[in-house]
Amino acid sequence: MTESVHPIHKHPFVRKIESIALFTLSVDERAALFALPMQVAQVGAYQDIVREGDRPSRCFTVLEGVACTYKSTQAGKRRVMAYHVAGDVPDFQSLHLKVLDISIATVSPCQVGFVQHDAVRALLRSHPRVGEALWRATLIDAAIVREWMLNTGRRDSYARMAHLFCELITRLDSVGLSPDRTCDLPMTQPELADALGITPVHVNRTIRDLKTAGLITLRNRRLTVHDWDGLTAAAEFDPTYLHLSKREAT
Amino acid sequence: MTESVHPIHKHPFVRKIESIALFTLSVDERAALFALPMQVAQVGAYQDIVREGDRPSRCFTVLEGVACTYKSTQAGKRRVMAYHVAGDVPDFQSLHLKVLDISIATVSPCQVGFVQHDAVRALLRSHPRVGEALWRATLIDAAIVREWMLNTGRRDSYARMAHLFCELITRLDSVGLSPDRTCDLPMTQPELADALGITPVHVNRTIRDLKTAGLITLRNRRLTVHDWDGLTAAAEFDPTYLHLSKREAT
DNA sequence: CGAGCAATTGACCGGCGTCAATGGGCGTGG
DNA sequence: CCACGCCCATTGACGCCGGTCAATTGCTCG
Numbered sequence: 001m002t003e004s005v006h007p008i009h010k011h012p013f014v015r016k017i018e019s020i021a022l023f024t025l026s027v028d029e030r031a032a033l034f035a036l037p038m039q040v041a042q043v044g045a046y047q048d049i050v051r052e053g054d055r056p057s058r059c060f061t062v063l064e065g066v067a068c069t070y071k072s073t074q075a076g077k078r079r080v081m082a083y084h085v086a087g088d089v090p091d092f093q094s095l096h097l098k099v100l101d102i103s104i105a106t107v108s109p110c111q112v113g114f115v116q117h118d119a120v121r122a123l124l125r126s127h128p129r130v131g132e133a134l135w136r137a138t139l140i141d142a143a144i145v146r147e148w149m150l151n152t153g154r155r156d157s158y159a160r161m162a163h164l165f166c167e168l169i170t171r172l173d174s175v176g177l178s179p180d181r182t183c184d185l186p187m188t189q190p191e192l193a194d195a196l197g198i199t200p201v202h203v204n205r206t207i208r209d210l211k212t213a214g215l216i217t218l219r220n221r222r223l224t225v226h227d228w229d230g231l232t233a234a235a236e237f238d239p240t241y242l243h244l245s246k247r248e249a250t
Numbered sequence: 251m252t253e254s255v256h257p258i259h260k261h262p263f264v265r266k267i268e269s270i271a272l273f274t275l276s277v278d279e280r281a282a283l284f285a286l287p288m289q290v291a292q293v294g295a296y297q298d299i300v301r302e303g304d305r306p307s308r309c310f311t312v313l314e315g316v317a318c319t320y321k322s323t324q325a326g327k328r329r330v331m332a333y334h335v336a337g338d339v340p341d342f343q344s345l346h347l348k349v350l351d352i353s354i355a356t357v358s359p360c361q362v363g364f365v366q367h368d369a370v371r372a373l374l375r376s377h378p379r380v381g382e383a384l385w386r387a388t389l390i391d392a393a394i395v396r397e398w399m400l401n402t403g404r405r406d407s408y409a410r411m412a413h414l415f416c417e418l419i420t421r422l423d424s425v426g427l428s429p430d431r432t433c434d435l436p437m438t439q440p441e442l443a444d445a446l447g448i449t450p451v452h453v454n455r456t457i458r459d460l461k462t463a464g465l466i467t468l469r470n471r472r473l474t475v476h477d478w479d480g481l482t483a484a485a486e487f488d489p490t491y492l493h494l495s496k497r498e499a500t
Numbered sequence: 501c502g503a504g505c506a507a508t509t510g511a512c513c514g515g516c517g518t519c520a521a522t523g524g525g526c527g528t529g530g
Numbered sequence: 531c532c533a534c535g536c537c538c539a540t541t542g543a544c545g546c547c548g549g550t551c552a553a554t555t556g557c558t559c560g
Contacts, residue, residue, distance in 0.1 A: 022348070053490075071396065074486045077404040081396050093389045096382060098272070098498055101393045101491040132346060135385075139343045142392040143351045145399060146321065146331050152403045153447025154327040157516075188538060197403025202516055204540060236324045240303075241351040248348055407548070438506060452548055454508060 005063065005111070008034045012063050012175065013113075016087025019174040020140060021133040022249050032127050036120075038113040043106050045186070051103045056094045058116045062086055065110030066186050069102050070194065080195035081145055083107070083168065083187075087175055092138050095120060108186035140243045147241045152197040155236070157206045160196050162235035165216065169225060170239050174246070185223040210234075255313065255361065258284045262313050262425065263363075266337025269424040270390060271383035272499050282377050286370075288363040293356050295436070301353045306344045308366045312336055315360030316436050319352050320444065330445035331395055333357070333418065333437075337425055342388050345370060358436035390493045397491045402447040405486070407456045410446050412485035415466065419475060420489050424496070435473040460484075 006012065014033055018025060025033075040063065043049060049067065050056055067084040081102065084090045090104050095117055106112075124131035144167070151160045168185070172178035189207070190200040198206075210216050215231045217224045225231055239247070256262065264283055268275055275283075290313065293299060300306055302321065317334040331352065334340045340354050345367055356362075374381035394417070401410045418435070422428035439457070440450040448456075460466050465481045467474045475481055489497070 069396075071400045073400065073404050079400045079404045081399050093392070096386045097389050097393070097493055099490065099493070101493070102396060136346045138392075139347050139388070142343070142388075142395065143347070145392065145395050146319075146352060149331050149395060149399055149402070150321045150323065150329045152399070154323050154329045189540095190538075199517055200538085201518080201540085204538095205516090208540085240349065243347055243349070243351070439508095440506075449549055450506085451508085451550080454506095455548085458508085 005040055012086035013061050013089075014087075015175045016137070017130070017133045018245075019087075020136055020243060020245050021129075022136070022245055023129060023133075025130075029127050029130055032123060033130065036115050036123060038115050040111060040113050043110045043112055045106055045109050048103055048105045049112060050091055050094075050100055052100055054100045055098050056091060056100065056117075058114045059089055059091045059094055059120060060112045060114045061089045063111040063113050066107040066184075067104055067110055067112075068107050068187075068191075068195070069104050071102055078194040079197065080191065081148070082141060083195070085168075085172060085175070086177065088141075089134065089137060090141070092134060107191065108184070136243070143241045143243060157196060157198050157202055158209055159235050160198075161192070161203070161206050161210060162215065162231050163237055164192075164195065165210075165223060165225065166232055166235045166237035166239075167242070169223075170237075170242060170244075174242070174244050181225040181228055183223055185218065185221055255290055262336035263311050263339075264337075265425045266387070267380065267383045268495075269337075270386055270493060270495050271379075272386070272495055273379060273383075275380075279377050279380055282373060283380065286365050286373060288365050290361060290363050293360045293362055295356055295359050298353055298355045299362060300341055300344075300350055302350055304350045305348050306341060306350065306367075308364045309339055309341045309344055309370060310362045310364045311339045313361040313363050316357040316434075317354055317360055317362075318357050318437075318441075318445070319354050321352055328444045329447065330441065331398070332391060333445070335418075335422060335425070336427065338391075339384065339387060340391070342384060357441065358434070386493070393491045393493060407446060407448050407452055408459055409485050410448075411442070411453070411456050411460060412465070412481050413487055414442075414445065415460075415473060415475065416482055416485050416487035416489075417492070419473075420487075420492060420494075424492070424494050431475040431478055433473055435468065435471055 008014065008030060011034060014025065014030055017033070049060060052071065062084050064086055067090060068080045069082040069084070069090055070078050070080045072078045082090070091100065094100060151163050155163065169178050169181055169183060172183050177183065189203045193200040193203045196203065207218060211218065213230070215225065215227045215234065217226065258264065258280060261284060264275065264280055267283070299310060299317065312334050314336055317340060318330045319332040319334070319340055320328050320330045322328050332340070341350065344350060401413050405413065419428050419431050419433060422433050427433065439453045443450040443453045446453065457468060461468065463480070465475065465477045465484065467476065
């Protein structure tokens with residue numbers, strides 16, 4: 001890329017693809033990813049990166065920080081659909097869908113990398129396996145939304161929150177960012193409320209219950225899981241839907 | 251295809267692609283679609299076509315009838331994620347995700363067509379534009395799930411049900427199956443409950459309210475919308491998320 | 501014709517929403 | 531440097547949408 005903010009072997013994008021691809025990236029493929037003309041930008045917290053209705057000519061990857069996809073009702077009620085961490089390409093769909101049906105915003109201050117659609121298309125042509133991996137990533141994003149659908153509607157708020165925490169820890173761990181079941185949790189309680197489909201007040205009560213049950217602690221925007229088995233049981237968490245290559249490649 | 255159950259110009263698959271593609275299918279492309287080696291089968295109502303955990307070697311398209319994608323909690327609570335009508339390819343994702351994270355079942359008796367992954371891959375190679383259209387279809391399916399996410403969590407059951415009816419009528423109309431805002435609605439109330447994330451009892455109350463408001467009638471599995479503007483208003487329905495080519499190609 | 505499930509309705513309950521109040525952290529401007 | 535304002539976090543009181551339980555009717559199919 002144009003600015004070498006990450007050494008190639010630790011590049012978030014490369015790590016992400018390695019965590020989900022069903023093959024091992026070749027040296028050539030890694031180099032092609034690394035060579036993508038990417039415009040790196042710092043974005044403060046709570047900023048929209050793209051908005052519903054936009055017709056983007058580029059897509060972006062999260063290099064650092066946490067972003068979220070959301071939609072709003074006419075009355076202004078927000079619903080967060082997904083969280084995005086280092087390596088994710090949340091708007092890859094814009095390659096085929098001209099008009100965005102979602103908005104994507106930062107949750108914490110983020111470093112993001114923009115790549116022109118044309119450059120992505122060229123990459124897909126020259127390195128089809130990378131394209132396949134990116135498609136896999138897009139399909140996995142959809143699978144995650146479906147799992148959230150099951151949660152909101154058929155699980156109570158306690159299980160839902162436990163499930164969200166399980167998912168975040170698992171995904172971060174898959175890209176090497178949560179080796180010890182601890183992670184930064186930059187979202188505020190009102191934001192969690194939008195992600196879980198409940199109210200901020202009830203988020204607070206639910207977190208309190210999870211703490212009281214001894215499953216987690218959450219202080220200073222830092223989440224720690226104390227009882228992973230207890231948390232996964234409360235959430236009925238089964239990571240199959242994340243389609244991590246480590247588990248699926250067999 | 252191997253069995254000519256549909257004349258080429260009315261083939262559900264062709265119609266569907268024409269309803270969402272950003273280009274007009276060439277004669278060659280239509281012929282290629284029509285020539286796909288497809289194994290046609292009749293499936294009775296309430297039968298699983300594929301199940302969570304399967305590793306399919308083929309995908310299928312709905313030729314006739316209504317199918318649904320669903321997931322279940324360990325406690326057996328079901329959540330319907332999407333409905334599929336004529337022309338849809340609900341498990342296209344299985345081309346890239348080996349293990350299915352969802353189950354797909356018929357709602358009404360269906361005619362379905364199975365196509366081997368290899369044949370699909372060959373089609374994608376020989377007719378890349380068709381491949382693009384199919385990717386669009388997959389991404390649109392994901393967009394629909396996201397719209398449902400907004401519904402379940404940030405709209406009440408009345409708006410949710412209105413929204414579902416608006417979506418079904420619009421989608422059927424786009425493939426020519428609901429020219430007059432009337433359609434078959436084969437799903438029972440308990441099934442609607444699973445789609446809306448509420449209980450069967452509450453489905454009944456909500457339908458009653460929609461009828462009382464003069465927006466719809468629903469008798470003998472047949473839905474008729476009497477006040478389209480009223481229904482779309484109650485639902486805050488905006489069809490942008492369906493990405494119909496008629497609207498998006500401009 | 502009987503079993504089983506869908507449809508419908510009433511009575512009651514509970515999880516979560518709403519409202520309101522308090523305290524705390526943090527940025528900003530005087 | 532502190533005061534003010536703003537929003538987040540937390541908690542209690544209360545209300546309501548939708549869940550639960552239960553009974554009745556009707557349809558469909560074997």
